[in-house]
Amino acid sequence: xxxxxxxxxxxxxxxxxxxxxxxxxxxxxxxxxxxxxxxxxxxxxxxxxxxxxxxxxxxxxxxxxxxxxxxxxxxxxxxxxxxxxxxxxxxxxxxxxxxxxxxxxxxxxxxxxxxxx
Amino acid sequence: xxxxxxxxxxxxxxxxxxxxxxxxxxxxxxxxxxxxxxxxxxxxxxxxxxxxxxxxxxxxxxxxxxxxxxxxxxxxxxxxxxxxxxxxxxxxxxxxxxxxxxxxxxxxxxxxxxx
Numbered sequence: 235x236x237x238x239x240x241x242x243x244x245x246x247x248x249x250x251x252x253x254x255x256x257x258x259x260x261x262x263x264x265x266x267x268x269x270x271x272x273x274x275x276x277x278x279x280x281x282x283x284x285x286x287x288x289x290x291x292x293x294x295x296x297x298x299x300x301x302x303x304x305x306x307x308x309x310x311x312x313x314x315x316x317x318x319x320x321x322x323x324x325x326x327x328x329x330x331x332x333x334x335x336x337x338x339x340x341x342x343x344x345x346x347x348x349x350x351x
Numbered sequence: 352x353x354x355x356x357x358x359x360x361x362x363x364x365x366x367x368x369x370x371x372x373x374x375x376x377x378x379x380x381x382x383x384x385x386x387x388x389x390x391x392x393x394x395x396x397x398x399x400x401x402x403x404x405x406x407x408x409x410x411x412x413x414x415x416x417x418x419x420x421x422x423x424x425x426x427x428x429x430x431x432x433x434x435x436x437x438x439x440x441x442x443x444x445x446x447x448x449x450x451x452x453x454x455x456x457x458x459x460x461x462x463x464x465x466x
Contacts, residue, residue: 267451277439278353278459284452325394329453336445338384338407339455341394 236261238326238342245347247316254301255311255345257326266330268309269339270300273323282324285309313347321349354378355458357442363464369430372461374442376423382406382445383425384455385417389438400425432465439463 237260247253259268270282285293285300293300301310313320323346327339354377364370376383385397387410396409400419411417414432419425429436439462443455 267453269452269454271457277462279441279443279457280353281454281456284454286451336382336399336401336406336453338396338399338409339386340396341386343393 236263236266236328236330236340238328238340240326240342240345242345243343245345247313247347247349249318249349249351250315252312252314253316253347255313255324255326255347257309257311257342259307259309259326259328261307261328261330263330266328268300268302269327269329270298270309270311271325271327271341272320273325273344275322279325283311316349318349318351321347323347353456353458355442355444355456357440357458357461359461360459361462361464363466364432365466366432366434368432368465369428370432370463372427372429372440372442372463374425374427374444374458376425376442376444377446377456380444380446380456381423383419383423384443384445385411385425385427386441386443386457387438388441388460389435392438394441397427429463434465437463437465 268285272280283295299312323344326342356375381402397411399407417427439460442458445455
């Protein structure tokens with residue numbers, strides 16, 4: 235069975251600083267995909283970034299980057315130059331069989347990020 | 352706006368009642384997923400439909416059922432409601448096409464309150 239662990243229930247970061255949100259995962263599948271979603275206080279889930287288990291390079295999307303360490307089974311999200319609008323819940327998720335688009339996601343419990351002015 | 356629509360946005364009902372949540376996926380997406388988000392259980396996968404057929408089942412109670420119609424919209428039916436069913440219910444859709452990431456696009460959710 236797949237499992238996602240996010241050990242930081244809450245994090246604080248100063249505006250314009252970088253912050254790392256931790257995510258470790260457990261799976262026996264040789265191929266899998268890792269996702270990060272953002273959930274603002276309004277409730278919607280917003281896709282941020284994706285990393286495939288066979289991808290050679292760490293994923294980047296604007297101010298978001300994924301620090302993927304396959305041997306450690308970790309996929310930490312790095313947000314650079316934090317903004318007040320980054321305050322939200324952040325969820326790490328995994329989909330087994332990365333090359334199949336037709337499987338549900340397994341989510342971690344989330345980390346609440348608060349950006350301080 | 353993800354392109355996934357869910358109605359209603361809020362629903363308040365009493366224990367023992369039955370409700371129906373509706374979801375319209377993004378245009379062209381054949382897969383629809385239902386997730387439940389509660390404070391104690393987090394985000395849990397309930398059920399998935401692909402092009403009208405049930406594809407995968409997660410932690411869905413027997414009191415809950417779902418279906419996907421020929422126009423690809425989906426409905427989640429919750430019956431004999433209990434206080435513990437109060438949660439945010441998300442529908443998500445994804446395209447199954449040329450390659451990863453096949454990210455899932457989430458609707459705004461239906462907040463169900465059972466009193």
